[in-house]
Amino acid sequence: MSHTYDRDGEDSFNMAYFGDHVHLATFNQILEMDEDGEHDFSEPLVFNFFEQADETFENMDVALAAEDLDELSKLGHFLKGSSATLGFTKIKDSCQVIQQYGHKQTVEGTAEPDKAVCLGKIKEAINTLKTDKIDLEKTIKKFFGIEDK
Amino acid sequence: MPPDLDAAAAQAGNNSSDFVRKLYKMLEDPSYNSVVRWSADGDSFVVLENEKFTKTILPKHFKHSNFASFVRQLNKYDFHKVRHNEESGDTPYGRDAWEFRHPEFRADRKDNLDNIRRKAPAPRKPTQAEDAFPATQQIVVLSESLAATQHQIQALQEQYFELAQTNKVLVNEVVSLQKMVRAQSQVSNELITHLNNIEDRRRNSRHSNHSSHSSHSGPSFHPSTLGLLPDGADEPAPELRRAREILNGVSPDSQADRDLERLSVAYHQNGSPSDSATSSVMFTQPGAPPQMPLVHDPINDPRHMVYPVGQTTGIDPFHSDHIHNIPYSRPLSNPNIMTEAPSQSSPPAKEQFVSLWGSKKPKILLVEDDKTCARIGSKFLSNVDCSVETARNGLEAVDKINHESDRFDLIFMDIIMPHLDGVSATAMIRMVAPRIPIIAMTSNIRQEDIQTYFQYGMNDVLAKPFTRDGMVRILKKHLSYMLKDPQPIGLGADDTNQTAGAPGPGPPNSAGGYGGSGPAGVAMATMAGGGQVKFEQTPIQSPATTSSWHSPSQMPHTSPTLDSSGYMSAQIGSGPGGIVLTPGGTQRPPYANQVVPQVGTPTLGRMPDGMGLGDDRPEKRQRLYGPSQGQYVQ
Numbered sequence: 121m122s123h124t125y126d127r128d129g130e131d132s133f134n135m136a137y138f139g140d141h142v143h144l145a146t147f148n149q150i151l152e153m154d155e156d157g158e159h160d161f162s163e164p165l166v167f168n169f170f171e172q173a174d175e176t177f178e179n180m181d182v183a184l185a186a187e188d189l190d191e192l193s194k195l196g197h198f199l200k201g202s203s204a205t206l207g208f209t210k211i212k213d214s215c216q217v218i219q220q221y222g223h224k225q226t227v228e229g230t231a232e233p234d235k236a237v238c239l240g241k242i243k244e245a246i247n248t249l250k251t252d253k254i255d256l257e258k259t260i261k262k263f264f265g266i267e268d269k
Numbered sequence: 270m271p272p273d274l275d276a277a278a279a280q281a282g283n284n285s286s287d288f289v290r291k292l293y294k295m296l297e298d299p300s301y302n303s304v305v306r307w308s309a310d311g312d313s314f315v316v317l318e319n320e321k322f323t324k325t326i327l328p329k330h331f332k333h334s335n336f337a338s339f340v341r342q343l344n345k346y347d348f349h350k351v352r353h354n355e356e357s358g359d360t361p362y363g364r365d366a367w368e369f370r371h372p373e374f375r376a377d378r379k380d381n382l383d384n385i386r387r388k389a390p391a392p393r394k395p396t397q398a399e400d401a402f403p404a405t406q407q408i409v410v411l412s413e414s415l416a417a418t419q420h421q422i423q424a425l426q427e428q429y430f431e432l433a434q435t436n437k438v439l440v441n442e443v444v445s446l447q448k449m450v451r452a453q454s455q456v457s458n459e460l461i462t463h464l465n466n467i468e469d470r471r472r473n474s475r476h477s478n479h480s481s482h483s484s485h486s487g488p489s490f491h492p493s494t495l496g497l498l499p500d501g502a503d504e505p506a507p508e509l510r511r512a513r514e515i516l517n518g519v520s521p522d523s524q525a526d527r528d529l530e531r532l533s534v535a536y537h538q539n540g541s542p543s544d545s546a547t548s549s550v551m552f553t554q555p556g557a558p559p560q561m562p563l564v565h566d567p568i569n570d571p572r573h574m575v576y577p578v579g580q581t582t583g584i585d586p587f588h589s590d591h592i593h594n595i596p597y598s599r600p601l602s603n604p605n606i607m608t609e610a611p612s613q614s615s616p617p618a619k620e621q622f623v624s625l626w627g628s629k630k631p632k633i634l635l636v637e638d639d640k641t642c643a644r645i646g647s648k649f650l651s652n653v654d655c656s657v658e659t660a661r662n663g664l665e666a667v668d669k670i671n672h673e674s675d676r677f678d679l680i681f682m683d684i685i686m687p688h689l690d691g692v693s694a695t696a697m698i699r700m701v702a703p704r705i706p707i708i709a710m711t712s713n714i715r716q717e718d719i720q721t722y723f724q725y726g727m728n729d730v731l732a733k734p735f736t737r738d739g740m741v742r743i744l745k746k747h748l749s750y751m752l753k754d755p756q757p758i759g760l761g762a763d764d765t766n767q768t769a770g771a772p773g774p775g776p777p778n779s780a781g782g783y784g785g786s787g788p789a790g791v792a793m794a795t796m797a798g799g800g801q802v803k804f805e806q807t808p809i810q811s812p813a814t815t816s817s818w819h820s821p822s823q824m825p826h827t828s829p830t831l832d833s834s835g836y837m838s839a840q841i842g843s844g845p846g847g848i849v850l851t852p853g854g855t856q857r858p859p860y861a862n863q864v865v866p867q868v869g870t871p872t873l874g875r876m877p878d879g880m881g882l883g884d885d886r887p888e889k890r891q892r893l894y895g896p897s898q899g900q901y902v903q
Contacts, residue, residue, distance in 0.1 A: 149737050153648045161648060169641045197685065201712070202641035204734035229430060 138263075141256045146207025163264050169202055173211070173253050180218070180246050189235065192242055193222020210252040217245040288331075288342055289374065289385045295330045296376070308368065311376030313351055316367040343369055347388050431715070444533045447526070454516050461513050468509065627753040631655045631678040631744065636666040636694065637710065638686040642733075646681065646710075649737040653744065663689030667697045674701045679747055681731065681740070684711040684722070692725045699726040706747040710735055 138144070153161045176199045183191040196218030203211040220227050221238040232238055296307055296314055304318045304326060316322045323336045331339065340350075351368040353361065362368060373384045633655045637643040647657045658677070660666040663686055669676070680698070682691040689697075695707050709722045712733040719730055728747065731739055745752065 146734065146736070150645060152737075153645075153652060165641065165644055168644075172641060198639065201639045201733060204712070205639075205642045205645050207734075228426070 138259055141208065141210050141252065141259065143207035143209045146205070150206060159264055166206065166260055169206055169208075170253065170257050172202060173199060177246070177250055177253075184239065184243060184246065187235070187239055189222045189224065189238060191222075193219050196222055208256060211249060211256065214245045214249040214252065218242050218249075221245075286382050286385055289346060289382045291330050292374075293379060293382055295326065301326060307376040313368050313370035314374075315362045316369075317362055319365055319367065340367075345387050346385055347371060348374065440529065440532045443529060447529070457512070457516055461509050461516070464509055625753060626654055626751055629751060631748050631751055632676060633657050634660060634666060634669060634677040634680045636660045636663065636680060636686070636691065637683045638662050639683075642683075646735065646740070649740050652737065653741055655744065662686040663691055663694030666694050670698045670702050677705060678751065679744065680705060680707045681710050682707050682727065684709055684713060692722060692727070695727050696725045708743050708747070
């Protein structure tokens with residue numbers, strides 16, 4: 121799959137390509153930082169993010185086992201920042217869920233005092249997060265023309 | 270006639286020309302001659318008697334009795350009505366006759382019937398192909414506008430939530446005020462009673478002094494009769510009476526009270542009672558002036574609106590985390606949210622920015638704990654020809670500034686960071702670098718948050734996730750004096766901006782203590798845009814300002830806006846008018862301890878606000894006081 125840069129077609133191409141995983145305007149401005157169609161900025165950036173995500177997942181698992189809501193919220197917030205800046209919408213949304221329930225709040229901001237409920241929601245969100253990340257990573261690898269091992 | 274052709278025709282006919290065959294068959298029947306028949310030339314057929322045809326022939330041959338359907342069917346097979354009137358004016362078959370013609374449908378060409386087919390729905394196919402591209406375009410547009418709408422709805426929900434919160438606070442406030450007032454009136458009653466008693470006793474004693482011999486006539490009678498005594502004894506009495514009358518006269522509006530009661534009960538059931546608790550504490554302390562908050566609140570409120578003009582128009586509607594690049598500062602740039610996507614696809618801006626700056630390129634400090642965000646931010650900044658250094662947390666940032674306070678022209682500061690958060694770091698940086706614009710980068714852009722940022726000396730907010738355009742906008746606004754061509758900013762305050770900025774970031778001492786009202790401060794005013802009218806109210810409600818600047822001339826001035834035109838042009842950008850004009854200046858004192866009076870002085874009305882803020886984000890409050898308490902290791 122070739123990735124010649126054709127500005128007009130790019131957006132619609134990407135749209136079809138990434139589906140709802142990626143906020144295109146945001147991701148495109150990252151791609152725009154690349155020089156002449158080489159992904160020398162965006163590619164390492166994105167894969168560093170995936171590493172960062174994997175580390176965060178591990179920390180989340182630990183915090184979940186320890187039922188440490190504060191830590192979970194913090195981790196959610198942490199990953200939310202970078203995923204949002206990259207435009208990785210689905211990941212960002214799950215992070216938001218984790219951050220909120222870590223604060224014992226629903227996504228809408230109302231209080232959820234039941235810790236078990238919060239942990240349940242967070243567990244769910246972490247699972248979604250992991251699946252979404254795997255899907256996204258595959259798509260992105262294809263996009264950058266990298267073969268999956 | 271070749272048989273193979275015939276066979277082919279028959280085959281095709283089975284499929285397509287049933288209707289035509291029926292039609293032909295019907296016309297073969299001579300008994301219908303008076304109702305429907307071939308025309309004289311045999312190239313068309315005529316329905317002579319519409320009604321009879323519909324009632325008798327249609328049901329027999331076409332299993333319905335609807336002439337309109339029949340005509341529609343004919344049209345589908347490309348038959349056309351023959352119009353006689355238009356052509357010649359003569360109507361050979363009578364006025365009510367309908368003549369239909371198809372070029373292939375002839376009395377003498379029964380074999381040709383198969384060539385009469387339904388009109389193909391062919392035209393659609395090509396157009397569909399043509400539509401395909403616009404359709405995807407439309408989907409893009411639609412989904413974008415849908416997303417925008419969703420954002421708006423979400424933002425509205427959040428706004429609603431905040432309003433509800435505010436309302437709750439207000440109701441609690443009113444309830445506690447009510448209690449206060451009731452207590453006050455009770456106290457007054459007690460006092461009056463007490464005074465009455467004293468009065469009586471005094472009168473009695475005087476009376477007995479002066480006329481001890483005539484004792485039993487009753488004290489109440491004497492004051493009126495004895496002309497000499499009243500001076501001391503009689504006069505206060507009517508005042509006391511009046512006071513009591515007034516007190517008794519103020520009967521509470523019980524209906525309103527009940528409604529309020531219901532509201533406050535409802536709120537207590539829903540939410541945290543802490544609000545009312547704190548506010549009632551607040552209001553029992555002062556004792557003497559329970560009315561003051563009421564008097565001051567309306568004046569105080571506009572002040573809340575003053576610096577963040579964007580607060581209502583810029584932030585609130587869009588303060589969701591999910592929105593990219595919310596232009597906090599200028600109502601003007603709100604549409605960005607909508608136009609962001611399109612604007613992304615116009616990269617030529619790149620070239621334009623290479624030459625953005627004058628002789629000196631801005632040095633930016635980017636304080637951000639997240640590697641990814643830091644890299645993206647650095648890239649965006651270097652992409653617009655700024656030199657960038659990064660710090661991974663507040664402590665690193667403070668170190669850098671302590672080391673060389675005027676090294677940077679602007680700081681982008683994350684808020685939530687390990688070791689030292691951005692707000693605390695800002696407060697510390699302000700001690701050595703009062704002027705440098707510090708921009709909060711955060712997804713916490715609720716108005717209480719923003720208020721906190723400004724109170725601790727930040728100048729602006731860049732919503733996260735940030736965009737390149739958002740960063741550029743901030744740079745242009747706060748570093749306008751470094752632009753090669755400052756024109757594009759094109760704001761009314763541009764002139765002041767330049768004059769204030771002209772001294773450059775180097776010597777901040779020109780303006781003495783209020784170095785804060787340098788370019789940044791002016792930019793704040795700029796940011797407020799048309800909000801200057803509102804500032805007219807600031808001198809009334811900002812006692813901190815008057816006291817700190819010792820400006821006796823300020824109170825007499827009714828309109829600081831006038832001041833500003835006078836003083837600002839005289840290069841005293843930070844004269845009394847200037848300061849009042851730029852709330853950022855007052856909100857952003859160089860030293861943290863000046864913040865305290867700022868928060869504290871403007872009457873009680875403000876306090877519950879602050880409390881609510883604390884309630885909302887306890888973790889932030891904690892971390893304001895240093896790294897020791899922060900369990901936020903990262």
